[in-house]
Amino acid sequence: MKPITLTMSAFGPYADKTVLQMDKLGENGLYLITGDTGAGKTTIFDAITFALYGEPSGDKREVSMLRSKYAKPETPTFVELTFSYKGKEYYIKRNPEYERPKVHGEGLTSEKANAELHLPDGRIVTKYKEVNKEIEEIIGVDKNQFSQIAMIAQGDFLKLLLATTDERQRIFQKIFHTRLYHVLQDKLKAEASALRNECSDIENSIEQYKRGIAVGKNESVYSELTRALDNPTDTKEIIELLATAIENEKQNQTNLSRQSEKLVAEIEEITKLIVKVQGWEKARKDIENGRRMLDESLDKCEKLEAESDRWQQMKPQLDDLAVSIAKIENDILQYEELDSILEDGKSRRQKLDSNLELLGYLKTSAESLSSEQQKLDNERDGLNDVGERKVNCESKMSMLDDKLRRLSELEKSAKELETLGLKCDAQKEKLNSLLDVYKRASKTYDEQFSLYLSEQAGILAHELVPGEPCPVCGSKEHPKPAEKSYHAPTSEQLDIYKDSVTKSMNESNEAAKEASQLSGMLDTKEKELKRALCDNGLSDDIGSACLNISSAKSDTKKELDGVKKQLEELTGLHNRKLKIDKLLPDIRSKLDETREKISTVSAAISVAEAEIKALRDNYNTLKSKLSYSSAKEAVNAKSELVSKRDSIKQGIETATDAVVKEKQNVVRYESAIKEMTKLLDGSYEVDLNELYEQQDDLKKQQQEILSSQKSIHTIIKNNEYIRDNLSEQNANLVKTSESWQMVKALSDTANGTLSQKEKVMLETYVQMTFFDRIINRANTRFMVMTGGQYELKRQATASNNKNQSGLELSVIDHYNGSERSVKTLSGGESFKASLSLALGLSDEIQMNAGGIKLDTMFVDEGFGSLDEESLSQAINALIGLSHGNRLVGIISHVNELKERIDKQIVVTKDKTGSSSVRIVE
Known part of the structure; x- marks a missing residue:
């Protein structure tokens, strides 16, 4: 990976947009990044790292701190990077999420994080996480690996040089991802502990079972x-x-x-x-x-x-009692018949009373219906002609409605005629105005045309050209041409006057045509209106037409209102007549029905009165033949006789049963x-x-x-329960103990805790392999920097078997053949050793990452601690590092480096705190 162009805007100390053409530094060799302390030298590497991975290079700076505090509110924060990798060119742009002052108003506003990656095949990746994933796939390393490979950070690798085994374990675990071995160590240790605890639990269980054994006696x-x-x-x-x-x-x-x-x-x-x-x-x-x-x-x-004999002597009384009871029972039946007659009489009396009441009601209803019938007959006789009067009234109202409609139409026509007259007058006035304009334009044109004709000689002379023939005489010499009047128009001006005349004439002609049409329409409308006025019996005077029509409409409306009121009254009377015609048949029918009911009820009353008299006579005859005054008295007499009869029967039965039962007891006892x-x-x-x-x-x-x-x-x-469980637990103990011993041996080996053995953990053993390769790579440069005097060496064993070992570092002095701790090196020697170690680590990480190719490296170390000879040796080693296609940037403000390295990036900080850069080729 090699940067081509880096653009920083409002990023760190760079307040404005800053463009760095890094391809001007060449394809390989050393270049110096120099400038004042705090000017932003390391920020250049931070910007490259942020563009690629969305984070700065170090652990001390957060993304939220990248916005320049010197930037203007309107200046956006972003980084653009164009870089090449394996012959292909890529472009990436990122901005962090940050808060900036509002451009308008007070307070802060939030700017969301964005990323955009342009690939060589034309594809554009925009999502933040997808851009990160794509960059890692292109370059082959993540952000932490990139920072360790591409940047030799100030002071970090001196810590690695002087670190203990424990400290180097933590550093290499992060760099080479060896934590999985540490996790394996912890899992083995935890499993061994768990198995040991399980053995203890089983042993405790066995002891508990032993204590539960029940011991018998005499055995x-x-x-x-x-x-x-x-x-x-x-x-x-x-x-x-x-x-x-x-x-x-x-x-x-x-x-x-x-x-x-x-x-x-x-x-x-x-x-x-x-x-x-x-x-x-x-x-x-x-x-x-x-x-x-x-x-x-x-x-x-x-x-x-003896008691049974006494009751048997009372048996003859039972026959006499039976005769008396039978006679009373017969009388009781007669009393029931009397009650039936009495009830029948009451029922017939109630029915008779009901009929008498109904007869009175029916007679009253008949009188009411007869009176109502006579009243309706008289009322209907007075309404015989109401239908004819209603029809005549409706006809008259229809005629008035039609008249009112015609008057409204006449009124509308009169108003339209009035509007048309006004429009015709306005058009005539417009025509007169346009005719005046036409006359003035025509007069002006005639005057100008006359002036134009009188000034033709002057116009021709004005157009003569020396050496050219005259259009009139053909002479090429013009000794005394005629003078042109100042007021004479040109032909173009004359055309304008002529166009004005033509325009005004056309407008007046159009106005005259429209005035003629309106005048014709007005005459036609007047004739039609006069004819209509005459047809409706009104004066044909057009001037008073609207007034006459309005007066006629008013009279017609008044007459129409009167007819409507009369029609409402006649309609009510007509409806009343129809209702009477409907009511009279019903009343006659009800009256006939009521008279028929009166006849029926009167006959029923006569029959009922005769039946009631017959029942009364029969009742008196039966009652005179009975012994007791009432049925109740007869029932009471019967009850006394029945009770006496039942008492005698019960006494006989009880005495007989008692004798039989007691004789049975005698037999049972015997x-x-x-x-x-x-x-x-x-x-x-x-x-x-x-x-x-x-x-x-x-x-x-x-x-x-x-x-x-x-x-x-x-x-x-x-x-038996304890024996079975002891057998099972004892077998479990044997099995678990064997597992524990095996896992403990693995755990002790992996964690480096074997007694009387070197304390090397599995993770440390893996890290030792990486460390040996790093030291071998570092020594190729360290030997050059020290003139062959020093060589780094991993210390194979610790000073005792109690501490962890395997990553301790010593140095061999080939001048005196001694080996001692790296902590005894001087400041300059320590710098050379730490730089060599850092470069060796960078090479190893690249190889471990699958042979990735980073053609750019930054070194940010303390070259100020070196003497002149050591500085030359260090530069020579770095020059060797830049052979091929690699470009190495040294971040330093040491003056000797400015003199030795030609290509430079100079960072300058102004009085406001903002920084700028320039490239010195």
Whole structure:
């Protein structure tokens, strides 16, 4: 990559637009960038870096600081760079995002960041990130790599020269991207730690399981197991002892089961005997109670039979009660018939009253309808001719409407005639004006034409040319030509006068034609208006036509209003007549219907009155034949007789049932005593309390065995669970320990923590390879700069095995054959070493980036610390660096360099703080 043209506008100290034609510096060799401190020498490299990558070269300057504080508000901030790479030319323009003062008004405004890249094939890339991506693909390096390759920054590589192994690790990690090896180291270390923790967790789990082992009693294996748990013992041995203990407990469990089965059989036998003895005791008590209850039942049976005889003697009364109840029931039916007659009479009375009320209403309605009919008949007789009067009125109104319309048209025609007359008068005035103009123009033209004719000799003489023949006489000599009057017009002026006459004549002719047309139209309109006035009975005087028409319209409107009012009244009367014609048939129909209803209702009333009288007679006849005064009194008498009858029946049934039931009890008691007596056959005397004591002893023995079985079962399950988990965890521990030992060995190797070994990490080992190549490249220049005295060397081992090593640097002094630390070099020697190391690093980065080609380099180092001989050696080394097609720029203000290097970029800062540049070829 080689810059061709660099343009900076309002960038850093460059307030104005500054153009730097860098192709004037040639294709190769050294050039000097010189100027005052702070003038902006390094800013040139910042501008190139910003144009390519959108960021300045160093870490101390931010993009937001690139806007020049000396720039005018209207001056934009941007950088343009035209550069060549591998024979192709590229153009790029960038501006940062920045705030600038507003051009108009107060305050700041924001300018957005933009980028634009023109490619050799004509394509233009505009998006900020896409431009960055395209530049990295073209050049082959990112911004950090470009800054390290293309710029040997002031003081940075002296730090690299004097750095410790740890410091160089961080520097090389950033430059050569070796962090992935560091990440691998950390992952191995973390995995080893995790596996170690996992082993500890498994060991703790095993110890916890060991503490959970349940120890039984009177077992020799448990004493061995307890001893193994109290002392450091292999887990496998404990698992074996635990398995033996579990088998012993299972055998104990079997023995206890046999003892439990024997006790269960004994308990069943004694329980059966207890139940039998309890049955004998219960039978004796039941026999005693049965005999007592039998005696009581026999006594009760005698008493119930006496009571039953008493109720049987009352049976004859039931027949008499049945006859009396039947008679009352028959009377009750008669009372129901009386109630029915009474209800029927009430219903007929209500209907009769309703008909009487309806009859009164119908008679009133008939009178009202008859009166209304007579009234409407009289009103209609007065409206017989209203239809004819309405038609006549409508005809008259139509005639007046037509007359009013014709008068309006006449009024419109009169007004149009008046307007046309005014227009005709105006046209005549215009014609007279144009005729006056024509006369004046014609007079002027005649006067000028006469003057022109009288001055023809002077005009011809004025046009004579010496040596040319006269158009009149042909003579080429003109001794005394005629004089031309000052007031005589030329032919061109005369043409103007003539055009004026022609124009005014044409305008007057057009005006006369239009006046004639208007006059003809006016005559025609007047004749038409007079004829129309006569037709409508008005005077044909045109002057008073508008007034006469307006008066006629007014009279016609008044007459029309009166007719309209009359028509409204007749329309109302006509509508009333139509309504009466519609109402009368309905009223006649309703009147006839009402009279018919009156006849029907009167007949119904006569029938109802006869029926009510018949019902009243029948009611009185039936009531005289009954024994009780009311149906309620009859029902109460029946209820008393029924209650007495039911009481006698219930007493007989109850007494009979009681006798039968008690005799059944006697039979049941006798049978029960007989059965209980049979149960006692073969019984004998046994002490029941002694049997209970024997049963309790056996159950207690059984409970002790069950408790022992439960305890042994818990121990077996617990120890089986612990045995299984111990086996599983022990296998996990073996497997995890093997993994941990392997990963720990890898971690210790990668992290350089192997005991009694050199402390070199994997990342450092990779960096050592890069460092060796950098040192080899650096020594090709360092040997030249020091006249073959010094050579850089990587120190293979550290002074002890406790610290990290592998990137320490020493120097070999070939003059005395010694090797010592680079920190012992003088200031000038340190500069040469750091410059050589920087150039070697730049070469290595380019090779590591895939053989990229950067034909431009900047060196910003302290040449002021070198003596004259060292300065010459350094320049010679840089000249060797610029061989081929490379251009090397040295940023310095050392005067000796100005004398030695011809091509220069001179940066100047004025009193305002703004900078400018010029190229010295």
